[in-house]
Amino acid sequence: MYAPQLTPVFDGHNDLLLQLWLKHPENPAQAFLSQRLSGHLDLARMRQGGFAGGLFAVFVPPSDYVAKFHGRDAASEARSHNPLLITQQQIAILQQIEAQSAGQAKICRSVGEIEQCIAQGLLAMVLHIEGAEALDADLSQLEGWVAAGLRSIGPFWNLPNCFGSGVNGSFPGSPDTGDGLTEAGKRLIRACNRHRLLIDLSHMNEKAFWQTAELSDAPLVATHSNVHALCPQPRNLTDAQLAAIAQSDGLVGLNFGTAFLRRDGQRGADMPLSVMVQHLDYLLEKLGEERVAFGSDFDGITVAEELGDVTGLPRLLAALRAAGYGETLIDSLTRGNWLRVLKKIWRQ
Template identity: 45%
Template sequence: MIPVFDGHNDFLQRLVAPGADPAAIWAEGDGSGHIDLPRLRAGGMFGGFFALWAPSPAGTDGIDWKARQENPPYAVPLDQPIPTGPATEHMLRLAGQLAALERSGTLTICRSVADIETARDQGRIAAILHMEGAEGVADPDVLHLWHTLGLRSLGPVWSRANAHGHGVPFAFPGDPDTGPGLSDQGKALIAECDRLRIMVDLAHLNAKGIEDVARISGAPLVSTHSGAHAVAPSTRNLTDAQLQMIAATGGVVGLNFAAGFVRPDGRRLPFDGFDPYLRHLDHLLTHLGEDGVALGSDFDGALMPNDLADAAALPRLVEAMRAHGYDTPLLEKICWRNWLSLLSRTWQR
């Protein structure tokens, strides 16, 4: 079994749901979602990026947007900005749950590649603390506090605006060139992330924001969970011009598994087999090279296809890539080596 290191999951949200039993969900699994310790081990996933994300208030327009996404074209309005205080409180709850998993002895919050390798060798899940949408960062001092808590990866925005910049809406077909770039506060955030060696994630950021990050940051450009816009023209996917920008820095793109973002028809519906993934991977490899492509599942945050229902099914994807002609050295790069190489160059530790 080729091991997997994953670019993005939203597992922590399940642990703070009303009535949840976090210890049981993690250690035993409750049959819901995509990730728990038994399924990670069954699928060969030894670690990944665990996201802190603050949900928007429930919509009031009465439209079932998930149903609308089943039959494109669609254009979901951006969520409204949310206050920093409640967002920070929610993210601290999530971080607390990750710390509790670390205390259980089954997981390590990793601050270096050496930490990742040690966790893997000792049979613990290697977790990177990632913030998806920087509503939890009110100012640079708070960013330093998060860094002390273990934060090593940050996406300035989710798909809504905040004090730092603008996200892309969920639309198909659509162009990610929507709205202005980073605010002055957002530009300062990127510069401070560089100083702290916090990886900056371009996923969910609009085109002008990505251009701003490219101008400010000296680190490799990264999108943890995206696809190729040329294969599926979702606003959440990266154009060839953006892929070329990432490639020029020696950066990495993790392929998002979300059905609605990888299907060429954009329909938010499950599918059989792995052909959409292989089409995206081929395109990403063409533009990024073998050292620039990885996996970014979006487990517990997106609709999965029928043959990749959860983390335990990851060997099926690996075998589909092998049958497609990817040899073992390339599979290892895509499945885990490229993430560790990228983090080593970004964190410099």
């Protein structure tokens, strides 16, 4: 249970499962539940910061990154690299957290379950896949993942897969970095609509974004992206993309990563929280107060020193209040807007 004076935050993206898979292979769930971890997130600090839940990403890192992390030979790591197995192992970690948490954490499959968890002070975990490298072109694994609790999927990370290619350009740059969706990618978008899965636009190149906007019947959502006009990272959203998201009654979750916030595109942590407020101001102007939320990317990025980790959420909210944000708007940004758009997408 988080302290009653804290504002509960439901967040659109974190990479906790990747960090547990890499750093705590023996007993990842217990590491999360009982230790202070080296990254931004663990259960105790989530409670301290008011982190009530969010979308927990399953992410298959490139084989060369895994090899470097573990000090292994890159060629042999590439030969043994198994995206499907890694995906299954990270899904299992989320299931183990639920099973070993003594009722403190729950995999949520509906907005009603999320709301119940927030009301009871339990950690609400939604299963999300970031980058569909483990999914074959026939989508044969998708139904099994949905049965396991999958409610959100981003077809891409930075690298190409059978569904197309994600944004993979340097700063400063345009999001127009690839050829968009393949035919398999178009089938995936339609399948996500049939299963009522959130389709995450955050790593889509510009062509794939507009193809998805045309194909999908759901609100457009970028779970962890920022404003290209303020920080011209290719991963950030142009005004035209923001207008399309607003037109669809979708949502953008603010990415806390300094490289996606700073005008110079650098990862340095010496950035005031006022820069995050500037991006929120811009998003609110373009999207309206019902279509902006948080998508921290905790455990996957560098955050401002003043924020530090998940325990810094109250400091971010204090900065918003100091900037004139009222409590109704803060409630919308911290959880209400996510619940609204998930109800629309999941049709609940």
